[in-house]
Amino acid sequence: MARPLRIGLLGLGPVGMAVAKAIQDKDKVLERRIGAPLELRRVWTRTRGLPRSVDDSLLCYDVEEILSDPEIDLVVELLPGEHPAYEYVKRALLAGKHVVTGNKEVMAKHGPEILSLAAEKHVDISFEASVGGGIPVIGPFKLDLLANEIHRVRAIINGTTNFILTQMASHGSSFEDALAEAQALGYAEADPSKDVDGIDAMFKLTILGSLAFHMRVSPDDVYHEGISALAPADFRYARELGYAIKLLAIGEAEDGGVVLRVHPTLLRETEMLAKVDGVFNAVAVEGDLVGPILFYGRGAGGGPTSSAVVADIIDLAQRSLAGTAWVAPPAFEDTYSIRSMDDVRTGYYLRLLAYDRPGVFAQITRVLGEAEISIASVIQKENVVDGQPPVEYAEVVLMTHRTREATMQGAVRAIAALPSVFKIGSLIRVEE
Amino acid sequence: MARPLRIGLLGLGPVGMAVAKAIQDKDKVLERRIGAPLELRRVWTRTRGLPRSVDDSLLCYDVEEILSDPEIDLVVELLPGEHPAYEYVKRALLAGKHVVTGNKEVMAKHGPEILSLAAEKHVDISFEASVGGGIPVIGPFKLDLLANEIHRVRAIINGTTNFILTQMASHGSSFEDALAEAQALGYAEADPSKDVDGIDAMFKLTILGSLAFHMRVSPDDVYHEGISALAPADFRYARELGYAIKLLAIGEAEDGGVVLRVHPTLLRETEMLAKVDGVFNAVAVEGDLVGPILFYGRGAGGGPTSSAVVADIIDLAQRSLAGTAWVAPPAFEDTYSIRSMDDVRTGYYLRLLAYDRPGVFAQITRVLGEAEISIASVIQKENVVDGQPPVEYAEVVLMTHRTREATMQGAVRAIAALPSVFKIGSLIRVEE
Numbered sequence: 001m002a003r004p005l006r007i008g009l010l011g012l013g014p015v016g017m018a019v020a021k022a023i024q025d026k027d028k029v030l031e032r033r034i035g036a037p038l039e040l041r042r043v044w045t046r047t048r049g050l051p052r053s054v055d056d057s058l059l060c061y062d063v064e065e066i067l068s069d070p071e072i073d074l075v076v077e078l079l080p081g082e083h084p085a086y087e088y089v090k091r092a093l094l095a096g097k098h099v100v101t102g103n104k105e106v107m108a109k110h111g112p113e114i115l116s117l118a119a120e121k122h123v124d125i126s127f128e129a130s131v132g133g134g135i136p137v138i139g140p141f142k143l144d145l146l147a148n149e150i151h152r153v154r155a156i157i158n159g160t161t162n163f164i165l166t167q168m169a170s171h172g173s174s175f176e177d178a179l180a181e182a183q184a185l186g187y188a189e190a191d192p193s194k195d196v197d198g199i200d201a202m203f204k205l206t207i208l209g210s211l212a213f214h215m216r217v218s219p220d221d222v223y224h225e226g227i228s229a230l231a232p233a234d235f236r237y238a239r240e241l242g243y244a245i246k247l248l249a250i251g252e253a254e255d256g257g258v259v260l261r262v263h264p265t266l267l268r269e270t271e272m273l274a275k276v277d278g279v280f281n282a283v284a285v286e287g288d289l290v291g292p293i294l295f296y297g298r299g300a301g302g303g304p305t306s307s308a309v310v311a312d313i314i315d316l317a318q319r320s321l322a323g324t325a326w327v328a329p330p331a332f333e334d335t336y337s338i339r340s341m342d343d344v345r346t347g348y349y350l351r352l353l354a355y356d357r358p359g360v361f362a363q364i365t366r367v368l369g370e371a372e373i374s375i376a377s378v379i380q381k382e383n384v385v386d387g388q389p390p391v392e393y394a395e396v397v398l399m400t401h402r403t404r405e406a407t408m409q410g411a412v413r414a415i416a417a418l419p420s421v422f423k424i425g426s427l428i429r430v431e432e
Numbered sequence: 433m434a435r436p437l438r439i440g441l442l443g444l445g446p447v448g449m450a451v452a453k454a455i456q457d458k459d460k461v462l463e464r465r466i467g468a469p470l471e472l473r474r475v476w477t478r479t480r481g482l483p484r485s486v487d488d489s490l491l492c493y494d495v496e497e498i499l500s501d502p503e504i505d506l507v508v509e510l511l512p513g514e515h516p517a518y519e520y521v522k523r524a525l526l527a528g529k530h531v532v533t534g535n536k537e538v539m540a541k542h543g544p545e546i547l548s549l550a551a552e553k554h555v556d557i558s559f560e561a562s563v564g565g566g567i568p569v570i571g572p573f574k575l576d577l578l579a580n581e582i583h584r585v586r587a588i589i590n591g592t593t594n595f596i597l598t599q600m601a602s603h604g605s606s607f608e609d610a611l612a613e614a615q616a617l618g619y620a621e622a623d624p625s626k627d628v629d630g631i632d633a634m635f636k637l638t639i640l641g642s643l644a645f646h647m648r649v650s651p652d653d654v655y656h657e658g659i660s661a662l663a664p665a666d667f668r669y670a671r672e673l674g675y676a677i678k679l680l681a682i683g684e685a686e687d688g689g690v691v692l693r694v695h696p697t698l699l700r701e702t703e704m705l706a707k708v709d710g711v712f713n714a715v716a717v718e719g720d721l722v723g724p725i726l727f728y729g730r731g732a733g734g735g736p737t738s739s740a741v742v743a744d745i746i747d748l749a750q751r752s753l754a755g756t757a758w759v760a761p762p763a764f765e766d767t768y769s770i771r772s773m774d775d776v777r778t779g780y781y782l783r784l785l786a787y788d789r790p791g792v793f794a795q796i797t798r799v800l801g802e803a804e805i806s807i808a809s810v811i812q813k814e815n816v817v818d819g820q821p822p823v824e825y826a827e828v829v830l831m832t833h834r835t836r837e838a839t840m841q842g843a844v845r846a847i848a849a850l851p852s853v854f855k856i857g858s859l860i861r862v863e864e
Binding site: 018022026029030032033035128133134135136139140143144145146147148149272275276287288289290291292293294295296297298301303304306307308310311314315318319322323324327328330331333 | 450454458461462464465467560565566567568571572575576577578579580581704707708719720721722723724725726727728729730733735736738739740742743745746747750751754755756759760762763765
């Protein structure tokens with residue numbers, strides 16, 4: 001019998017608890033599938049006295065009992081946020097321990113440094129759980145799709161916002177009401193900003209973009225925009241036009257450049273991604289050989305995320321057993337550079353309120369015409385009452401053909417300055 | 433520089449051509465990603481003189497030039513059907529060569545024998561391309577989902593039949609017309625029986641079932657039924673009831689037993705699987721940790737299938753480089769036994785033509801009631817003209833709640849024998 005892989009676990013939140021439980025409850029089946037037992041040797045948590053499914057004798061409150069224990073082979077890091085997770089991951093690697101982490105913020109901000117530190121120490125770092133919960137996402141990029149040049153990645157990788165958008169689309173809820181419901185159900189945190197502002201998705205796209213395009217990506221390279229400005233009217237109009245609204249994380253490669261962006265997006269109802277509802281996640285990838293492909297499942301929660309963490313542990317244990325826990329990571333390729341959001345070419349949905357005067361529509365179309373932006377479709381509704389004191393406006397919704405982001409932003413500023421325009425309601429990018 | 437992995441390719445159909453092209457055109461990028469070059473050393477084909485994208489000097493017409501060449505490390509087998517592919521795969525393994533195959537029939541019929549032969553010779557056998565084209569399907573079962581107990585697999589794994597069913601659903605086509613269109617587009621073969629009778633899906637489910645439930649499965653263990661008996665009326669009624677009709681390959685584990693079955697299935701329109709249209713494939717899996725998960729993409733064609741074949745080659749090349757090309761395969765677990773189709777419990781859709789006599793519905797419901805089968809919903813349409821000479825009938829459609837297959841089959845025989853019933857139109861299982 002091979003000797004056990006000895007695991008130190010950092011963090012006992014819902015995912016940490018689920019991982020500890022899986023390692024303990026499934027010990028026999030995992031041992032059979034791996035060929036060696038897993039030993040959960042020590043679990044570090046900051047908060048004492050909570051009810052735990054982990055035996056008291058395994059708990060410790062001094063992280064040195066894990067990081068400085070020479071008998072621990074593998075540190076599983078499941079802490080929230082950047083600190084002290086980043087420092088602990090580095091210390092574990094420096095001590096020659098393998099690391100499995102589910103920490104998207106650490107991997108997004110420090111991925112290249114951590115990968116090169118692991119390579120230097122000839123230890124392994126795995127992070128399947130950092131994006132898409134239990135959906136195999138990292139693995140496919142690292143192996144299954146490796147024969148492909150990836151043109152595009154489009155992903156719904158934040159369950160909280162997808163739940164909110166689904167509620168807004170199906171029940172006509174306001175953003176505030178849908179958010180409150182998400183909070184009541186435990187899908188959103190008390191401070192929901194990381195989710196609703198697109199920051200969580202930005203971290204995850206940093207990781208996906210790096211893998212898909214074989215390049216160094218920092219969160220600063222990713223444009224991000226949240227969902228809090230969306231109104232129930234946008235969902236009604238989108239449906240009328242045959243679209244769903246999703247918070248998409250998009251990475252696209254074109255002419256040697258890659259643009260990475262997170263923002264609300266109109267997506268044709270017939271696309272598989274448009275059908276991903278509630279807290280579910282999906283990652284759609286287009287490769288030169290494989291064509292379009294999509295992975296779908298639960299992107300968060302103890303069970304799904306523990307599925308990914310334990311898969312990483314199994315992989316490491318199997319490779320340890322074969323004597324090759326460490327494999328030289330592929331180098332970054334210098335095929336692409338990061339391109340500015342200004343250069344994105346996409347369609348746009350524009351909703352605005354105008355004083356109901358003859359000629360307003362001519363003025364708007366003249367601005368767009370001068371910018372060489374062509375209109376794909378128009379909806380004009382009367383009798384919208386808005387403002388304080390209430391005034392009656394005409395609501396104008398139009399969709400443009402593909403145009404350059406900077407051009408469109410300039411045109412929208414010019415439209416907002418028209419005397420006949422009361423205000424811009426929404427500007428949402430459209431994926432065709 | 434590490435020495436190249438030397439590849440002998442068997443078969444130059446669309447997939448073989450795409451694999452040869454990828455290895456040759458992507459040589460630099462693959463070498464960088466692997467850490468060693470791939471060398472396409474010899475390509476065997478039976479048919480001379482066809483236009484090839486492969487250099488003439490690589491072609492051979494005597495298979496011994498590959499199977500008996502001690503310098504070839506890896507045989508990539510991409511031949512159609514069972515013979516001579518099975519014999520060649522065995523010979524390659526016996527000669528100590530690794531094998532990558534896309535051959536579902538060989539793996540379904542001889543998988544356990546081939547896996548144990550590979551283990552005995554300490555060489556590797558990979559078969560990602562045998563199910564779902566370029567969609568990573570085998571990989572997830574072998575690693576990413578390995579921490580899970582799988583409860584259920586439901587898959588659309590035959591693009592030809594999914595195309596035909598999509599045409600029937602969206603254009604009201606007859607089976608014959610939709611098949612003719614599939615043939616005209618090159619999606620169906622001149623002899624379409626392996627696809628439309630469910631045999632191709634049966635082979636693929638044999639492979640998936642074996643991986644999902646960690647057991648030996650033979651094609652004889654898989655119940656299969658094709659799509660040729662479906663009528664346009666079934667698609668109309670299904671839609672009226674809120675369902676799509678798909679040819680599903682289903683594996684379910686319950687109470688120590690596994691049932692594997694391929695048949696047309698009514699699936700709620702709101703399910704992701706119901707939205708998989710045209711030639712696309714999808715595999716939905718439910719695991720105890722991960723919950724529901726789905727993989728979607730093109731299940732056939734040179735490009736997608738070559739993506740999977742080359743991924744298998746990359747994996748092998750990387751492990752060769754690390755000195756661990758061969759890893760002991762996990763043993764079959766004896767958790768489950770194969771259970772008979774008779775014991776399946778599912779819902780049923782029954783369409784029948786009845787002489788429009790008072791009392792016919794009462795007779796039908798009495799038969800069902802005596803068998804303790806409860807009815808979930810009923811549609812009764814008048815004025816259907818059928819038979820020779822034409823007679824006017826009432827078309828009765830009903831859906832039952834879950835009941836045992838054998839019970840339902842008995843009830844349907846009794847209903848068919850009722851004097852007021854002209855004929856049974858369709859009996860289709862329903863997934864809830």
